[in-house]
Structure formats: structure tokens, C-alpha cells
Amino acid sequence: MQFKTLITAAGLALSMSVGGWTGSNLFSTILKNTATRTAFLNNMVSFVQTNNLDGVDIDWEYPGREGNTCNAYDPANDSKNISSPSCKTCVPSWTRTAMPFDGPNGPMKDVSAFAKVTDYINLMQYDINGNWDSTTGPNAPLQYAPGKGEQVSSESAIDAWSAAGWPTSKMDAGVPFYGRSLTATANMLNNPSKMYAQFLPTVPKGDNHDIPWADTCAGGPAIYSVAPWVRTWDNTTSTPWLFNPSTSIFISYDDPQSLKAKVDYAAAKGLAGTMLWSMEMDYNNELLDVLNSFPSGGSTTTATTPGTSSTATQPGTTSATKSATTGVPPVTSSTSSAPATSSSTNTGGPVAGGPCSTGGAYQCADTTGKNPAYFICNSGAWLAQSCGSGTACFQSGLSIYCNWPSA
Numbered sequence: 516m517q518f519k520t521l522i523t524a525a526g527l528a529l530s531m532s533v534g535g536w537t538g539s540n541l542f543s544t545i546l547k548n549t550a551t552r553t554a555f556l557n558n559m560v561s562f563v564q565t566n567n568l569d570g571v572d573i574d575w576e577y578p579g580r581e582g583n584t585c586n587a588y589d590p591a592n593d594s595k596n597i598s599s600p601s602c603k604t605c606v607p608s609w610t611r612t613a614m615p616f617d618g619p620n621g622p623m624k625d626v627s628a629f630a631k632v633t634d635y636i637n638l639m640q641y642d643i644n645g646n647w648d649s650t651t652g653p654n655a656p657l658q659y660a661p662g663k664g665e666q667v668s669s670e671s672a673i674d675a676w677s678a679a680g681w682p683t684s685k686m687d688a689g690v691p692f693y694g695r696s697l698t699a700t701a702n703m704l705n706n707p708s709k710m711y712a713q714f715l716p717t718v719p720k721g722d723n724h725d726i727p728w729a730d731t732c733a734g735g736p737a738i739y740s741v742a743p744w745v746r747t748w749d750n751t752t753s754t755p756w757l758f759n760p761s762t763s764i765f766i767s768y769d770d771p772q773s774l775k776a777k778v779d780y781a782a783a784k785g786l787a788g789t790m791l792w793s794m795e796m797d798y799n800n801e802l803l804d805v806l807n808s809f810p811s812g813g814s815t816t817t818a819t820t821p822g823t824s825s826t827a828t829q830p831g832t833t834s835a836t837k838s839a840t841t842g843v844p845p846v847t848s849s850t851s852s853a854p855a856t857s858s859s860t861n862t863g864g865p866v867a868g869g870p871c872s873t874g875g876a877y878q879c880a881d882t883t884g885k886n887p888a889y890f891i892c893n894s895g896a897w898l899a900q901s902c903g904s905g906t907a908c909f910q911s912g913l914s915i916y917c918n919w920p921s922a
Contacts, residue, residue: 519566519567519568528569528570529568529569530568530569530570530571530572531559531562531563531566531568531570531571531572532571532572532574533559533571533572533573533574534573534574534575534576535574535576536576537911538574539574539575539576540912542575559571570634572637573633624679625679625680626676626679626680626681627679627680627681629681630680630681630682630685633685634685635685635686635687635787636676636681636685636686636687637687637689637790638669638672638673638676638686638687638688638689638790639689639792640655640668640669640672640688640689640690640777641654641655641689641690641691641792642654642655642691642695643655643656643659643664643665643667643668644656644664644665644695644767645695645697646695646697646714646716646900647891647893647898648664648665649713650663650664650711650712650713650714651697651699651703651710651711651712651714651765651767652664652665652710652711652767653710653749653752653754653756653767654691654693654694654695654754654767654768654769655669655690655691655754655767655769655773655777656668656669656751656752656753656754657669657670657752657753657754657773657776657777657780658670658671658751658752658753659671659751659752660711660751660752663711664711668752669688669777669780669781670780673686673688673780673781673784673786677784683784683785683786683787684785684786684787685787686786686787687786687787687788687789687790688777688778688780688781688786688788688789688790689789689790689791689792690769690774690777690778690789690790690791690792690806691768691769691791691792692769692791692792692793692794692796692797692802693768693792693793693796694757694766694767694768694769695766695767695768696719696764696765696766697714697715697719697764697765698714698715698717698719698762698763698764698765699712699713699714699715699758699763699764699765700712700713700714700715700763701713701763702758702760702763703758703763703765704745704747704758704760707745707747710747710749710752710756710765710767712765714765715763716899716900716901719762719764719766743759743760743761744757744758744759745757745758745759745760748772753773753776753777754767754768754769754773755768755769755770755772755773756768769802770802771801771802771804771805774802774805774806775805775808777789778805778806778808778809781809782809782810788809789806789809791803791806864878864879864880864881864888864890865878865880865890865897866897867890867897867898867899868896868897869896869897870895870896870897871890871892871895871896871897872892872895873892876891876892877889877890877891877892877915878890878892878897878910878915879908879909879910879915880908882910883907883921884907884909884920884921885907885920885921886907886908887901887902887906887907887908887917888900888901888902888908889901889902889908889915902917905919905920906918906919906920907919907920907921
């Protein structure tokens, strides 16, 4: 409990988190049964009390939406299922984050019932544009550019949740401490006023696809504009982007300037504070210092390990349901340094552009354990992707992970 000791000494609160991209696929099954629901809630309370924690983060990804297998959509029961009188009386300080709710006919128009049984909601206002789109774009825009990229932003997320009945005083604005990289098909510096360009399926080094689980970023680009990297500021989205003309690699990221714009907006809208993903990606606390400039009374929620957080950018939005640093579910770690071989042979798997029915599902091109190719079900069609160099795709239910190829 050294970590808990350090947190307490700093006057901070520490909560447990349950769920996540790969840990949410049993939520619906657990909660629909009284016995398993009671056991689940009691176990959480026991864990919090035993370890002297301050609360629970319910990270449900996502009821009825993309995630590691879709969960049932049951708003009438979900709000009461995540609350329990026994839990409220057992834990002295209970801070819980909620999850997005989207029905068969679109976003719910009233989420106020869920706000009543949670203390805060962390808005996951990143992963808005990425390799699942047709063009490059900002990872976490403060505002979106009309007609360009995903029509979702930090501002629209706050407005959507507020309009659906969630008090801004119980919201935390989510910001990324990471960037997303793509390989453009042309030199984007020829028209630096436009950050939306066609890109190749090539995975740039440093985007966490290139090795399993943990990315040491050896040889990966730094966030600073060191030659040949060129930094450009986009006024519409209030975000910076980097471009390397020698490699055609584009990186959308957040720096102190863009984070300050997000913090100022959140404070002006009356939000409780900020949430970040994730702390170990900062450098000399230059990003955290910006979040700590939030007006007195606000809070900053942090995460320190790879994965995903709690909510989408607006009720029912599907554009922010990708893994926070990879665009794919977390993958299994390995310490093997054996050289990898791969095959691109398709043995009856999905076909790029072919129809698919389960949005957010991932499927390897085959089951050989040697092929890096995989597909994502996006807007009813299979989108071709690839694991990083030297790794292969392995199937796990409706998700996949990239690891060293089978022998």
C-alpha cells in the first residue's frame, strides 16, 4: 500500500476502478441477477473498506455500445442497479463515475436519474478522431470543424450531457496526455491550415500498435517541434499538430496551450474539475500544472495505467469508444525477444469493406496466430487494420489483442 500512503500524504483521494474495455463484458449479466448483483456490490464495499480507499469508479464500456462485447441496454434498471443502500451506508466517501447510455432510437434525452446515484461523471473527451476515420484529425478538439472529421468535441460533449439532465457541477472534463499518429498520403505542410488529410494504413512507431502492451517509445517522436517535425496550431479546434515531411507522419496531441483552453472552458461552464489519461505520459508535470490551474474548489482525477476511462463524449456517441492509447483493446504483455514472423494470408475472415453487424467488434483476419491483419466493424462495414511490425493478431471474443506470433 505504498501508493496509498503517498496519495494520503499528499492530501488526495484514491478510488478503485472496476470495468474498463476488457472488464465490462459481464456487467449486464451480473446486475440483472439479484444474488450476483448483491455479491458484486458487497465485494466492492469490502475491497474499499479493507484497503481504506475513498470510493469506486464504475467504468462501464459501454451499455449497448462498442466495447469488449456489447452489453444489454436497460436504462430502467441500470440506474437502480448501480446504486445500493448498503453501499451508501458502508463507505464514508463514495465517488463514482457513470457510463454513457444510448438506446435503440438514439441518445437518451434524460439521464438525470443516473446523476442522482453518482457523485461525478468523467467525460472521455478524446479518441474523437483516429485510424477508424477516413482522414486525419484532432484527437481531442475543444470545438469541431463543421463538415470535417467527427462532429463531436469537448464543448459539444459538455453541452449534450447538460441538456440531457446531468448537472455541470457533477462533471469532470476529460483530457488526454497522449497523442495519436497516422501516416498521411501527402505532405500536409503544403496546406498547413488544413489538418484533415487522407492517410495510409501504415502504423507509425510510437502509437502503441508497434509492440505488445507497453510502448517504450524507443525512437518515437517527442512532443516538441524538433526538426524535421513542424508544429501547427489549429484555431478552430484549439489543438496543435505535428508533421514530419520526411516520413509523412501526422500527430495530433495536447500541450499546455490546448489544455489551458480546455480548462478555462470547463471552469467557465461550472464543471467540478478535470480528469486525465494518463499521468505517466506527462513530462516534468508541464501538463498536470495546467490542470492544477483549475479555479479553487475544482478537482483533478488521474489515471496511471493503460486502458480506458468512464464515459463517452456525449450520451450515445460512438466516436470516443476506442482504447485510450491504442485504438484497440489492451493487449497482452510479453518479455520474449524472439524474432517475429507474420503472414498476410486471409483464410476466410472478414473482407475490407464487407458488411458487419456488431458495431465495435474486432476480428482477426484468421486464427493462425501469425497474421497481423485484423478488422473493426465500423458503421456496418469491416475496416482493415494491422498489428504493429513483428506482431500478430489473436482473437478474444469480440475483441483482439496483438502479441508475438505463434511458434
